[in-house]
Amino acid sequence: MLESPGFLFTILAFLVVLGPLVFVHEYGHYIVGRWCGVKADTFSIGFGRKILGWTDKRGTEWKIGWLPLGGYVQFAGDRDAVSQPDANWHNMPAEERSHSFPAQPVWKRALIVLAGPVTNFLFAIAIFAAFNMASGVPTTPPVVGAVEPGSAAEAADLRVGDRIVAINGGAIEKFDDIPMAVAFDLGKPAELAIQRGGERIDVLLRPRVITETDRFGNKGERAVIGIRSGEIALEPVNPLAAVQAGAAQTWGIVRLTGDILGQFLTGQRSVKEMGGPLKIAKQSGEMATLGLSSLIFFVAFVSINLGFINLLPLPMLDGGHLLFYGYEAIRRRPAPPQAQEWAFRFGFAVIVTLMLVVTFNDLGSIGVWDRIARLIG
Structure with missing residues (x-):
């Protein structure tokens, strides 16, 4: 490499x-x-x-x-x-x-x-x-496996074992859905629906925006709530299920792209973050x-x-x-x-x-x- x-x-x-x-x-x-x-x-x-x-x-x-x-x-x-x-x-x-x-x-x-x-x-x-x-397709359940100290999740009293069933009204089916639901909203308040035992709890928290630098020196911002999953699960799938999951992944990226474009148009994101052919080449x-x-x-x-x-x-x-x-x-x-x-x-x-x-x-x-x-x- x-x-x-x-x-x-x-x-x-x-x-x-x-x-x-x-x-x-x-x-x-x-x-x-x-x-x-x-x-x-x-x-x-x-x-x-x-x-x-x-x-x-x-x-x-x-x-x-x-x-x-x-x-x-x-x-x-x-x-x-x-x-x-x-x-x-x-x-x-x-x-x-x-x-x-x-x-x-x-x-x-x-x-x-x-x-x-x-x-x-x-x-x-x-x-x-x-x-x-x-x-295989990720099937890790959206259950809190660990809460990071000092995080938005700790401040909102999220606990190990809590199951996140929805974020801002959108259904959460697997753990991978959680970061995608908050990462690019730049720290806007997020309303979480939590299943704790036999009780349903609504929690409002503000994800923390962090700046990350990759191995190539590129910096990027994303919002996190500060939880980790339990054991990662991957499920083997047949061709039809693989295509269905691929279509869901594609639609998720389309929605994310639309949300980011909306942030540019409304001024929530700076046009300085826009990239073109040279950035794609890099x-x-x-x-x-x-x-x-x-x-x-x-x-x-x-x-x-x-x-x-x-x-x-x-x-x-x-x-x-x-x-x-x-x-x-x-x-x-x-x-x-x-x-x-x-x-x-x-x-x-x-x-x-x-x-x-x-x-x-x-x-x-x-x-x-x-x-x-x-x-x-």
């Missing part, structure tokens, strides 16, 4: 993480498009000038671009890589037009667009299911040094986040397209072209601004701004 990832190792790990995920996402669009009878003109992994490419018998150009920060499928009738319709698609020959993307009914277009994020979620579920089959290298299992688990985590981000209702993203298709389905006509154009410009501005913010944060996370400050000073 490597102690610290070097630059080339980090780049390689980043490509190993991002490349398959971009392919999975875009292949979801592509294959559902094929099933719907839509011709794909281009399938690209990466942007910019083509490094490698070929054209298959269906007339689809498959290529790899020099900038490996995403990808796209450009269907017949699309003006560009973000599926803006070509103004002249009506003038295509009738046979070609019938296989173009803009000519499809709204439900087919929505299905094709939705397929990318859904495929990312399915890919993560498959990874988690494989881990579940290999090692974390890819770090996870790779921890071993193959850690890297594969990280791939699943990034896949979920990629699917989630693409569902945000911003023009240029899949969620923005779905928003317009929803309008079209309800109003029985597309949104006015001018409204679509202005929405596209707004979405572009938001995404560029976001990319600038996360790039600034990423450069800070690798010490660029500190080194510049030392040089200036």
